[in-house]
Amino acid sequence: MLQQKPPRRCEGTAMSAIILDLRPGLGIGPFSLGMRISEAFAQIEQQPKIYDVVHVKYYNEEPLKMDIVISFPDHGFHLCFDPWSQRLRLIEIYDVKRLQMRYSTSLIGGPATLATFIAVYALFGPTYPGVYDGERGFYTLFYPGLSFAFPIPSQYTECCHNGGVELPLEFPDGTTPVTCRVSIYDSSSGKKVGVGSLMDKASAPPLPVGSIYMEEVHVKLGEELYFTVGTQLIPFGASPQDVWTELGRPCGIHQKQVDQMVIHSASDLRPRTTVCGDYFYNYFTRGLDILFDGQTHKIKKFVLHTNYPGHSDFNSYVKCNFVIYGSDSVGGSFQEVHNNKQRAITTSTKWDHVKEILGGCGRAAIQTQGYGSNPFGSTLVYGYQNIAFEVMKNGYIATITLFQS
DSSP states (O other): OEEEOOOSSOTTSOOOOEEEEEETTTEETTEETTOBHHHHHHHHHHOTTTSOSOEEEEESSSTTTSOEEEEETTTTEEEEEOTTTOBEEEEEESOTTTEEEEETTEEEETTTBOOBHHHHHHHHOOOOOOEEETTTTEEEEEETTEEEEEEOOGGGGGGSBTTBOOSSOOOTTSOOOBOOEEEEEOOTTOOOOOSGGGGGGOOOOOOOTTOOTTOEEEEETTTEEEETTTTEEEETTOOHHHHHHHHOSOSEEEEEEOOGGGGGOTTOOOOTTOEEEEEEEEEGGGTEEEEEOTTTOOEEEEEEEOOOTTSTTTTTSOOOEEEEEOTTTTTOOHHHHHTOGGGEEETTOBHHHHHHHHOOOOOOEEEOOOTTTOTTOOEEEEEETTEEEEEOTTSBEEEEEEEOO
């Protein structure tokens, strides 16, 4: 089912329409096509008085099957993010009367400026005839990176001849339809995107050459991480200086609390309130934490995050696009690795398939951060040699922790 975060305030409070710059094929206001979901949230947090009612919607049971949607009900538009890459692929203004848009020096939409067919045509200029969807009763007019959907009353469907409408569109009674939806999408693919079934054709623009976002991180269990775009190699036992040299300055550094799992060790008599000397380097923009031993200052653990909605750490980290190979592939050549993708474990792999690849394991440990700070409930942690999986209730992996047994 669809899940959403609670709004910041009651929706009944009236607000005046805001004005956002419309950039066909690029975005609207501070939101740009291709931006990461974390960047969108950062923009929202910078303007809490404007975006004070925000809904985050996603398909909890199968989070990769439907968009992650950030919706602004007060302003009548939402942002659709590709569920795998978590990049903005489509912007839709679904209540044009709530949002006033500025294109060049002119305004359109909002409660005072109706976005009629005539007004759209006058502002954006001539274009090719659009597409009429008889089943939905919509006529969609396309411009590069931009489309307008107009509802056609049943008594005027005869105005749509052979799927097209002569421009500018006017009904026999002299009226003109008012757009009910505006879509903004990347036009570089050359595909027409509008409403209904055409929505799924919209995709985020290509990443810049050399971008490290969503780069594959190859995991060699018990040995190292390999970053495929920058070709950095980070082995267990590396020093903080080594990591700085390869990955740059960490986003944060914090001291690790005593591992709660030490209670299961009868030989460890330290009080559980003890703070150990180990410390983390946090690379939030890479979806990665690195744990150093407080005595030797060598890497002892890596924690990689998938950034799925429905987990307490959602939006704290960028998604780490890791690839782990089964025990019969670990240590193989690069070509052997790519020839054995059926045994690869990635961010998209569900827990049942992990068990098929790695075999069964013992009972799971329950991990929770407390229901006050974590409304999504507990997760389960399963351990294998050199790796532990934190698994969400829907069977998807939330984090993996890498260590040397």
